[in-house]
Amino acid sequence: MNPTMISDEEKRGPVDPPETQVVGVRSPAPVVPPRPGAVLHGDTVPALTVRNLAVYFGKNKVLKDVSFEVQARAVTAIIGPSGCGKSTFLRSLNRMHELVPEARIEGEIRLGGQDIYGPGVDPVIVRRRVGMVFQKSNPFPTMSIADNVTVGLRLNGIRTRSVLAERTEQSLRMAALWDEVKHRLHAPAMSLSGGQQQRLCIARALAVRPEVLLMDEPASALDPLATSKIESLILELKKDYTIVIVTHNMQQAARVSDYTAFFYLGELVEFGLTSSIFTSPTQKRTEDYVTGRFG
Amino acid sequence: MSKMNATNHRWRKAKNALMQTLTLGCALLAIAPLVLVFYHLAKSGVGAVNWDFFTKLPRPVGEAGGGMANAIVGSFVLLGLAALIGVPVGVLGGVFLSEYGSSKLNWWIRFAADVLNGVPSIIWGIVVYALVVVPMKGFSTWAGGIVLGMMMIPLIMRTTEEVLQLVPVGFREAALALGIAQWRAIIQIIMRTALKGVVTGVLLALARVAGETAPLLFTAFGNRFWNHSLSNPIAALPLQIFTYAISPYDDWHRQAWAGALVLLLIITVIDVSVRVLTRDRFRKTA
Numbered sequence: 001m002n003p004t005m006i007s008d009e010e011k012r013g014p015v016d017p018p019e020t021q022v023v024g025v026r027s028p029a030p031v032v033p034p035r036p037g038a039v040l041h042g043d044t045v046p047a048l049t050v051r052n053l054a055v056y057f058g059k060n061k062v063l064k065d066v067s068f069e070v071q072a073r074a075v076t077a078i079i080g081p082s083g084c085g086k087s088t089f090l091r092s093l094n095r096m097h098e099l100v101p102e103a104r105i106e107g108e109i110r111l112g113g114q115d116i117y118g119p120g121v122d123p124v125i126v127r128r129r130v131g132m133v134f135q136k137s138n139p140f141p142t143m144s145i146a147d148n149v150t151v152g153l154r155l156n157g158i159r160t161r162s163v164l165a166e167r168t169e170q171s172l173r174m175a176a177l178w179d180e181v182k183h184r185l186h187a188p189a190m191s192l193s194g195g196q197q198q199r200l201c202i203a204r205a206l207a208v209r210p211e212v213l214l215m216d217e218p219a220s221a222l223d224p225l226a227t228s229k230i231e232s233l234i235l236e237l238k239k240d241y242t243i244v245i246v247t248h249n250m251q252q253a254a255r256v257s258d259y260t261a262f263f264y265l266g267e268l269v270e271f272g273l274t275s276s277i278f279t280s281p282t283q284k285r286t287e288d289y290v291t292g293r294f295g
Numbered sequence: 296m297s298k299m300n301a302t303n304h305r306w307r308k309a310k311n312a313l314m315q316t317l318t319l320g321c322a323l324l325a326i327a328p329l330v331l332v333f334y335h336l337a338k339s340g341v342g343a344v345n346w347d348f349f350t351k352l353p354r355p356v357g358e359a360g361g362g363m364a365n366a367i368v369g370s371f372v373l374l375g376l377a378a379l380i381g382v383p384v385g386v387l388g389g390v391f392l393s394e395y396g397s398s399k400l401n402w403w404i405r406f407a408a409d410v411l412n413g414v415p416s417i418i419w420g421i422v423v424y425a426l427v428v429v430p431m432k433g434f435s436t437w438a439g440g441i442v443l444g445m446m447m448i449p450l451i452m453r454t455t456e457e458v459l460q461l462v463p464v465g466f467r468e469a470a471l472a473l474g475i476a477q478w479r480a481i482i483q484i485i486m487r488t489a490l491k492g493v494v495t496g497v498l499l500a501l502a503r504v505a506g507e508t509a510p511l512l513f514t515a516f517g518n519r520f521w522n523h524s525l526s527n528p529i530a531a532l533p534l535q536i537f538t539y540a541i542s543p544y545d546d547w548h549r550q551a552w553a554g555a556l557v558l559l560l561i562i563t564v565i566d567v568s569v570r571v572l573t574r575d576r577f578r579k580t581a
Contacts, residue, residue, distance in 0.1 A: 096472060101397075128474030138465035142487045152473035155483055201469070208473055 047072035047212055047242035048093060052107035055088050057100055061266065062088050066107075068261060068271045070212070075234060075243045077257035077274065079250060081289070084263040086246045090214050093244060094130035095123040112211065128156070131210035135217040137197035139189035139204070146185040148200055152208040167207050174240075175203035176233050195226025202233065206241075213237065215245040219252065231256050250290055254278050262286045332559070340556030343549040348557075353519050353535075359546050363554050365521050366535040369436075370558075372522070373515060373531055374501055376440025381447025381504075382497055388448065389455025389493075394481050405456075408449035419446050420510030428514060436522060436529040439515025443507060447500040454496025458489045495569050502565040506558060508533035532558045 046069035055063040063085045070076050070093075078086040091097040092105055095116065108115050116126045139148045147154075149171050150164045158164065168185065172178040177199040181192070189200060198218060205213060215234070219227040234243060234256045247253050253260055253274065260277040262270045262285075270277060270286040281287045288294055347362045354361030388408075392401050423442035428434055462485050470480035486493065511517070516528035517538060532554055539551035 094472065096468065099468070099471070124471075124474050124476050126474075127472055131474075132468075132472035134465060134468060134472075136465055138463070138469045140466060140469070140484055140488070142484075142490075151470075151484070152475060155470075155473075155475045155479045204469075204473065 045072045046070060047112065048244075049110040050093075050107070051110075053089075053092065053109060054106040055085070055092050055097060056102075056104050056106075058102040063092070064266045066263075066268045068268060070242060070244055071259060072242045073238055073240070074258040075238050075245060075256050076259045076261065077253035078244065078246045078261050078263060079248075079253050079289070080263035080269075081294070082248075085266040086263045087216055089263065090132075090216055090244060090246050093212070093214055094127045094132055096127070096132060098123060128152075128208055129210055130212045130214060131205035131208065132214040133198070133202050133205055133216065133218045135220055137194060137201050137221070139192070139197050139200050141188070141190050143189055144186045145181050145189050145192070145200060148189045149203050149207050152204065156208070171203040171207040172200075174206050174237065175199045176229065176236070177203055193226075195222050195229060198222060198226070198230060199233065202230075202237075206237075210241070212242040212244065215243065217246055217248060220248060227252075250278075250292075262289060264289070336552065336556040336559055339549075340552035340554075343553035344556060348550070348553055352521065353550075356542075356544065361550075363530075363532065363535050363550065363557075365518065366530040366532045366554065367557065369515070369518070369522060369530040370505065370532045370561075372436060372529060373439045373443055373511070374505055376436065376525075377443030377447055377504055378497070378501060380441060380444025381451055381500065384444075385448045385451025385500070386455050386493060386497070388452040389459065389496075390481060390486070392452065392456040393459035394477075394485070405453070408452050411449040412453070415509075416446065416507050417509035417512075420513040423510065424513035431526070433526070434514060434516035434528040436515060436525040436527065438513075439511050439529060439531065440525075442510040442514045443504040446504050446507065446510065447497075450500040450503060451496050454499065455493050458492025458496065459485060461492065462488045491572050495572050498565050498569045498572075502562045502569075505562055505565070506533055508537050512537075532561075 048070035050069070051067050053063060053066040054061060066089065078089060080086050088097055093109060093116075097103050097105075105117060108117060110116070111126070111129060115121070116130075140151060143151060146164075146168050149168045150158075153164060153167060169178060169182075172181060177196060180196060181187075181200075184191075189197065192200060198221075202213075202218070219230045222230065231252065234245065237243060238258075245253075245257065257274045259272065260274040261268055262277065262281075262283075264285055270281060270283045272282075277286060278290055281290060347360060348364075349362060349367065350364050351360070351362035352365055353363065388404075392404060396404070419442050423438055423445065427438040427441055431438070466484060466488060467480065470484045471477065475484075511531050511534050515531055515534065517534040518528045518530045522529040536551045536554040536558065539547040539554065542548070
């Protein structure tokens with residue numbers, strides 16, 4: 001992507017401010033125009049296949065019998081009220097939920113055909129293929145901007161300077177941060193603004209070239225302008241990446257995603273094209289949630 | 296009614312003032328010894344602190360002059376040996392407590408470390424006497440370094456654990472989510488973030504054992520001459536101060552004061568560098 005394209009994306013931001021879309025979710029004009037070819041179970045390829053997934057923390061069953069396919073090179077939004085299990089679901093996709101003691105899963109998750117919970121599968125390798133961006137931006141405070149981008153490579157043994165430099169520029173460009181930081185790559189990461197720090201975290205996740213990028217409410221701590229930058233970025237990134245995003249913000253889900261999964265009380269209530277979830281949901285609970293009647 | 300409230304108010308203010316004075320008094324009482332110690336040591340010790348004190352060996356009884364050069368060097372040798380033992384074991388133990396293990400096991404380890412931190416230092420000396428001095432058939436520098444190192448381990452372990460716990464969970468998650476192996480993430484990201492805190496803990500532990508006398512009585516033993524082998528006894532400032540202070544000679548008393556002053560200054564330098572380190576850390580995160 002080139003800089004002019006990024007600024008085009010940014011210019012587009014204010015044209016549809018989030019406020020005007022609050023009532024627009026049920027308007028006849030779909031918020032996300034259905035793209036040709038984006039048909040469920042059509043010619044698209046599933047990047048992740050989730051089958052009968054249940055997640056337990058100790059005796060507490062927080063996810064029940066979740067099955068659906070995450071499409072490659074598309075954005076899948078996970079929505080639902082607090083405590084519905086959406087973050088747990090996201091974390092089970094790269095085995096991050098295992099950091100909680102006594103966490104265990106049933107069912108299977110296939111990443112490009114391989115069961116990521118299969119015997120002998122190293123979670124470290126899974127996480128290299130499935131990257132993650134967190135709600136609170138967390139660049140490493142002891143490192144410079146450039147070192148933050150390349151940390152995943154350096155700590156996995158890549159030391160060649162030219163490779164690291166090339167990957168730094170590439171990742172920062174993909175994260176739409178290059179133009180803002182190219183003259184101060186060796187400044188501390190903490191000198192960036194909140195929105196820049198979050199884009200730095202995205203660049204850091206992209207630098208190891210994952211197949212899937214998980215985003216856990218990546219813009220919920222950011223102001224509207226920084227949020228719109230992240231959203232344009234997501235739309236850019238889906239050309240190359242499979243993205244799963246958890247969001248509390250339904251307008252955001254409507255703006256950035258192609259598919260939406262609605263979770264409620266640990267169950268997957270409905271999954272489908274974002275345009276149909278927001279305009280003609282088949283389940284009463286989905287309709288109540290997306291129209292703001294609860295949640 | 297309003298009159299009663301006014302009286303209440305005055306009484307309440309008086310009680311408040313009383314409480315404030317009482318706590319201030321106690322706080323002043325707590326730091327008074329520091330001022331007294333510094334004043335007294337400076338007054339009695341500064342006269343005997345001269346070039347000879349830092350460069351000469353002790354003179355035989357009855358001869359004036361001489362210094363504590365061997366004891367000053369000996370103290371640093373002992374601290375170096377202690378650090379070689381105490382720092383790696385203590386830091387890695389702290390890493391285990393903070394990053395690995397189960398909550399039940401860690402509870403017991405933490406409890407044991409806290410008990411060890413409360414063990415009187417003379418008991419440490421007796422333990423190392425039995426474990427090292429008896430089998431080696433003699434007092435030695437090794438034994439002195441080992442006892443100080445063992446005392447440092449639980450101190451460093453607990454401070455390391457505490458500062459690692461201050462590193463936000465988000466950094467651990469970010470590192471693991473990049474597909475970085477846990478041990479690498481701990482060494483190169485978590486430890487690096489908490490480095491100043493870890494160093495602070497190490498320095499505090501060094502300052503703490505630098506002044507220990509009792510455990511050295513049974514281990515390093517003291518030496519009136521230069522030490523040439525780690526298998527031989529070695530002099531140390533606290534030991535020399537002890538020996539000189541209980542002697543009947545005025546000259547030795549003066550040197551004991553000087554030794555105490557120097558020891559206190561060494562420990563103060565360590566403590567001040569800790570302050571500088573930690574102040575820097577808080578300024579950066581703020």
